[in-house]
Amino acid sequence: MIKVQNLTKFYGKTAAIDGISFQVNKGEIVGFLGPNGAGKSTTMKILTCFLPPTSGEAEVCGFSIFQNSMEIKKRIGYLPENPPLYKEMKVRSYLEFVANLKGVPFSQVKSFTNEAIEKCNLQSYSEFEIFKLSKGYKQRVGLAQALIHKPELLILDEPTSGLDPTQIHEVRNLITSLAGKHTILLSTHILPEVSMTCEKVVIINKGKIAACDSVENLTRSFALTYTLKVRGENTEKLISELHQIPEVSSVDLETNETLKIKLKEDRETAVKISNCAFKNEFLLLELKKEAASLEEVFIKLVFTE
Amino acid sequence: MLKNIYIIASKEIKSYFLLPSTYVAIAFFLLLSGYLFNGLLHSFFKTMALANLPEYDSLVVNINTLFLSPFILNLSFVASIILPILTMGTLAEERKLSTIELLFTSPITNWEIVIGKFFAVLTLYTFLLTITFSYSVFISFYGEVEFLPVFVGYCGLFLMGATLISLGIFISSTTESQILAAIGTFVVFFLLWVIKSIAPALGETWESILLYVSVVNHVSSFSRGIFELRNVIFYLSAISFALFLTRNSLESNKWKG
Ligand SMILES: Nc1ncnc2c1ncn2[C@@H]1O[C@H](COP(=O)(O)OP(=O)(O)OP(=O)(O)O)[C@@H](O)[C@H]1O
Ligand SMILES: [Mg+2]
Numbered sequence: 001m002i003k004v005q006n007l008t009k010f011y012g013k014t015a016a017i018d019g020i021s022f023q024v025n026k027g028e029i030v031g032f033l034g035p036n037g038a039g040k041s042t043t044m045k046i047l048t049c050f051l052p053p054t055s056g057e058a059e060v061c062g063f064s065i066f067q068n069s070m071e072i073k074k075r076i077g078y079l080p081e082n083p084p085l086y087k088e089m090k091v092r093s094y095l096e097f098v099a100n101l102k103g104v105p106f107s108q109v110k111s112f113t114n115e116a117i118e119k120c121n122l123q124s125y126s127e128f129e130i131f132k133l134s135k136g137y138k139q140r141v142g143l144a145q146a147l148i149h150k151p152e153l154l155i156l157d158e159p160t161s162g163l164d165p166t167q168i169h170e171v172r173n174l175i176t177s178l179a180g181k182h183t184i185l186l187s188t189h190i191l192p193e194v195s196m197t198c199e200k201v202v203i204i205n206k207g208k209i210a211a212c213d214s215v216e217n218l219t220r221s222f223a224l225t226y227t228l229k230v231r232g233e234n235t236e237k238l239i240s241e242l243h244q245i246p247e248v249s250s251v252d253l254e255t256n257e258t259l260k261i262k263l264k265e266d267r268e269t270a271v272k273i274s275n276c277a278f279k280n281e282f283l284l285l286e287l288k289k290e291a292a293s294l295e296e297v298f299i300k301l302v303f304t305e
Numbered sequence: 306m307l308k309n310i311y312i313i314a315s316k317e318i319k320s321y322f323l324l325p326s327t328y329v330a331i332a333f334f335l336l337l338s339g340y341l342f343n344g345l346l347h348s349f350f351k352t353m354a355l356a357n358l359p360e361y362d363s364l365v366v367n368i369n370t371l372f373l374s375p376f377i378l379n380l381s382f383v384a385s386i387i388l389p390i391l392t393m394g395t396l397a398e399e400r401k402l403s404t405i406e407l408l409f410t411s412p413i414t415n416w417e418i419v420i421g422k423f424f425a426v427l428t429l430y431t432f433l434l435t436i437t438f439s440y441s442v443f444i445s446f447y448g449e450v451e452f453l454p455v456f457v458g459y460c461g462l463f464l465m466g467a468t469l470i471s472l473g474i475f476i477s478s479t480t481e482s483q484i485l486a487a488i489g490t491f492v493v494f495f496l497l498w499v500i501k502s503i504a505p506a507l508g509e510t511w512e513s514i515l516l517y518v519s520v521v522n523h524v525s526s527f528s529r530g531i532f533e534l535r536n537v538i539f540y541l542s543a544i545s546f547a548l549f550l551t552r553n554s555l556e557s558n559k560w561k562g
Contacts, residue, residue: 048410073412084407086316088323100312101411129323145407 001026001153001183002047007056009042016042018207019056024200029179031194031215032187034204035302040187041081043204044157047185048078061152074103077151077182079159083142087131091122091141094130095148102149116144119174135162143171147178154178156186160193172197191295201294203301210301218297224266225290228259228273232282241280245272257285309413313421318428321391330390331433334383338437341379345372346444353447368448369455369530373441377458377528380437381521384430384466385494391429392473393487395422396551401481415555419474419548426470434462454530461527464540468520469494471547478554497521 002024009016017039024030034040045051047060049069058065061075086094095116099109117126120140125133130141139162146154159175160168175184175197188194194201195215203211211218232238235253242251242261247269252260263269270287277284321327349372399405408418441455472493477486501522504515516522520543523536 045406050406050409070412070414073410076410078406078410080403080406082403082406084402084404086320086404087402088320093319097312097316098407098411100316101309101407101413103412 001028001061002185003059004043004047005057007043007046007058008054009039009046009051010054015207017046017204020204020207020209022202022209022212024183024185024202026183027180028200029175029184029186029198031198031201032185032204033189033191033194033201033298034187035189037206038204038302039207040204041157044078044155044185044187045080048076048155049073050078050080075152077102077146077149077154079142079146079154079156081157081161083138084145085130085138085141088129090127090129091133091144092117092126094141095144098145099148102151104149112148112150116148119147120144121170136164136167139163140167140171143174147182150181152183154182154184154186156184158188159186160188160190168193191298195294203298205302211297215294219294224263226261226263226270226273227254227286227288227290228261228277228284229257229286230259230277230282230284231257232277232280234280238277238280238282241276242273245269245276247272306417309417310421310424313413313418314424314428317395317422317425321425321429324394326390326394327429330387333390334387334433335436337383337386338380338440341383342376342437342440345376345379368444368450372444373450373455374458374528374530376440377455377462378525380434380462381465381524381528382498384462385469385498385521386491387433388426388430388466388469388473389487389490389494391426392470392477392490394477394483395426395474396478396555397480397483397486401483415552419552419555422474423467423471423548426474427467430466430470431463434459434466451530457530457532458528460532461524461536464527464537465520465524468540468543468547471544471551472520475547475551475554478551494521 002022004023005021006019007017007021008019020039020043032040032043042051046053046065047058049060049065049072053065060072063069063071065072086097089097092113095113096109099112099116100106104112117123120143122137122140122144125137130138133141139159143156143159146156156175160171163171172193175186178184186198198215200214201211201218202209230238235256239251239253239259242248242259247263247265247267248261249264250262252262254260261273266289270289274284274287349368352371396405399408438455438459441450441452444450445452473486473490476490476493477483480486480489497519498521500515501519504512504519504522507515517539520540523539526533526536
């Protein structure tokens with residue numbers, strides 16, 4: 001659905017994104033993660049054909065952003081960072097306008113609008129002028145305009161920003177309910193959101209892709225490291241015995257008391273590690289499993305280098 | 306193509322009636338044109354009274370030349386005062402509120418956006434002209450009115466207004482602030498009038514150049530009921546050029562920050 005190759009965007013002399021490549025397949029819900037200024041919005045603006053990239057290629061819905069932007073625009077729904085709302089209009093007439101704009105046939109505009117209003121729980125506000133709505137409800141109108149024409153691909157830039165916890169919960173449910181029917185790329189810096197709604201994450205940092213994998217793979221691959229703090233005599237021997245444990249793939253001595261143990265897989269290996277330390281008459285100071293949550297993966301990828 | 310232009314234009318027209326500035330512009334237009342109409346009416350009645358005196362026996366009072374063509378000229382002036390208010394937000398607001406991001410990521414072309422906006426303002430302007438046209442119907446109760454020259458005059462007003470509108474929309478596309486757009490447009494329209502009035506003092510060549518460039522000048526011959534193809538061509542090419550510039554301004558990257 002989305003194929004990005006070597007995409008680069010310069011604002012003046014600074015690169016907002018720098019040679020990024022990733023792929024989103026049909027039907028996936030993909031979380032686009034990154035700290036402030038990482039280049040998430042910039043990438044999304046390029047994918048929606050709003051901004052031209054400086055170099056690189058991107059294919060969206062099977063069309064090139066350079067040659068066939070009109071075809072792409074027909075097939076995507078986009079919620080920008082600031083929802084594009086005509087504040088003086090009423091919610092319903094605004095949504096009808098967007099439906100028309102997106103090429104929904106005249107005869108279906110009303111029913112599509114009603115569906116979007118229902119999906120985003122805007123029923124009691126449909127005759128309100130948009131400027132009278134709270135920030136969270138404006139965000140919902142923004143969501144409604146993105147999905148009104150039932151696009152193949154939804155690109156949502158921080159869909160839950162400005163919402164209260166119950167609304168966040170509802171929007172997440174909404175997004176998960178759209179799964180299967182639509183492909184979704186959503187950006188956020190709220191990590192639990194990604195673990196809850198997305199199957200796949202693309203982590204971007206300073207304009208570069210730091211990781212691109214399923215949530216499961218990422219957290220697993222990052223959860224396979226133990227830090228072992230021990231005090232004892234023969235560290236050499238301990239290391240070689242640790243290597244005997246079948247799951248262990250590598251053991252590194254970080255300081256003379258700290259060992260970093262990487263595993264291929266974890267089958268209550270912690271017990272084996274601690275047993276190994278006892279057997280060699282080491283005093284066990286600490287045994288810690290590293291990076292077990294997406295948060296840790298994220299922080300590790302983004303803030304350590 | 307036409308469908309998208311219609312979608313943009315009709316939304317725009319609906320939005321117009323939700324904005325206070327529109328009502329200010331309409332009120333101002335009606336008040337000022339009514340005031341000028343009234344002034345002309347007074348002098349017209351005075352002339353009529355004179356014409357009825359025996360010593361002016363041979364004087365034929367022509368409503369068209371004496372009343373309607375100056376009124377049409379007055380209207381062209383009123384139009385250039387209120388049109389900046391109607392065009393100021395057309396594109397500047399889209400950019401400021403980032404609603405342009407919606408338009409640019411929807412399956413419509415920049416031409417359709419520009420032309421849709423243009424027709425929206427033009428429709429509103431035509432509506433205002435139609436109201437003032439009823440004044441001429443009113444005056445026809447007081448004497449013989451030739452409607453063909455009046456109609457030609459209104460064609461001129463329409464074309465001149467359309468040109469000013471396209472210019473105003475272009476100026477609105479160059480800034481994010483509708484206030485700046487309004488001031489800029491106002492200044493440009495004002496200069497067009499200044500050029501028209503100082504041109505005769507600058508010698509023959511300058512005079513003809515400046516009068517040609519001054520958009521508001523070409524309406525004069527229309528107002529006298531003279532339909533000249535070269536004036537029509539002037540207006541149509543000016544409109545196309547301004548719309549073309551606007552569309553190019555949309556294509557440029559400054560919109561996409
Ligand atoms: N119009 C612009 N002109 C110049 N630099 C820009 C512009 N827009 C973005 N940038 C820069 O590009 C980089 C990426 O910005 P971008 O908005 O894509 O980040 P982001 O990941 O969406 O951040 P956030 O989480 O804060 O929304 C930033 O360093 C930003 O300063
Ligand atoms: Mg952003």
